[in-house]
Amino acid sequence: MLDQACSRYEWCPRLRKEVKSILGDDPVHGYPHVVRVAELALKISGTLCGVDEEILLAAALVHDVGRPFESERGKHHAVISADEAPALLRRAGFPDEKVPRVVEAVLAHSFSLGVRAESMEARVLSDADKLDAMGAVGVARAFIEGDRRGRGFEGTVKHFEEKLLRLRELMHTEPGRRMAEDRHRFMKMFLEKFLEEAGLKHVYSLDKAT
Numbered sequence: 308m309l310d311q312a313c314s315r316y317e318w319c320p321r322l323r324k325e326v327k328s329i330l331g332d333d334p335v336h337g338y339p340h341v342v343r344v345a346e347l348a349l350k351i352s353g354t355l356c357g358v359d360e361e362i363l364l365a366a367a368l369v370h371d372v373g374r375p376f377e378s379e380r381g382k383h384h385a386v387i388s389a390d391e392a393p394a395l396l397r398r399a400g401f402p403d404e405k406v407p408r409v410v411e412a413v414l415a416h417s418f419s420l421g422v423r424a425e426s427m428e429a430r431v432l433s434d435a436d437k438l439d440a441m442g443a444v445g446v447a448r449a450f451i452e453g454d455r456r457g458r459g460f461e462g463t464v465k466h467f468e469e470k471l472l473r474l475r476e477l478m479h480t481e482p483g484r485r486m487a488e489d490r491h492r493f494m495k496m497f498l499e500k501f502l503e504e505a506g507l508k509h510v511y512s513l514d515k516a517t
């Protein structure tokens with residue numbers, strides 16, 4: 308879906324190449340995450356009216372470009388991505404008049420920054436980004452990230468409790484909600500078995516999860 312959509316815009320292959328070189332191949336937060344988010348965003352928007360595909364595609368591609376600079380610049384990565392986006396887009400040949408709407412969607416993609424997703428493109432991007440933290444990919448990402456942060460099994464289970472099992476409630480669109488429902492169910496199924504096998508049932512009771 309992404310390759311097909313990208314082939315409709317001259318700027319797209321150039322932007323993909325630059326984003327890939329900035330983010331690298333880390334499956335958790337790198338270019339593979341961006342590709343999954345762009346695919347999900349296109350899938351969600353396929354059944355929705357009022358989404359500008361060109362803006363959505365560009366926003367999905369640049370939404371996390373600020374992540375590698377987060378600690379060095381001491382700002383939220385969504386803010387850095389929004390700062391960097393106009394120059395990146397311009398270099399790729401993206402239409403100038405659409406840049407502000409890409410920036411708006413990028414700023415609103417992260418729940419923790421607290422910027423409301425107002426436009427359709429911002430809502431779809433936010434849903435797509437959250438979906439990639441859920442389901443089987445969400446489980447894989449959580450354990451890789453848990454290991455990097457030294458969370459251990461218990462800390463990773465806490466992360467499910469505090470964040471991942473709550474993402475379903477944050478969906479903005481109907482197709483996003485449906486996909487989130489499916490991914491949420493899988494995460495609960497996985498956790499139930501995991502807690503039992505790892506002897507961690509005392510750490511978290513799935514009855515608390517909706």
Ligand SMILES: [Fe+2]
Nearest residue numbers: 370371416417
């Ligand atoms: Fe992000």
Ligand SMILES: [Fe+2]
Nearest residue numbers: 344370371436
């Ligand atoms: Fe992201």
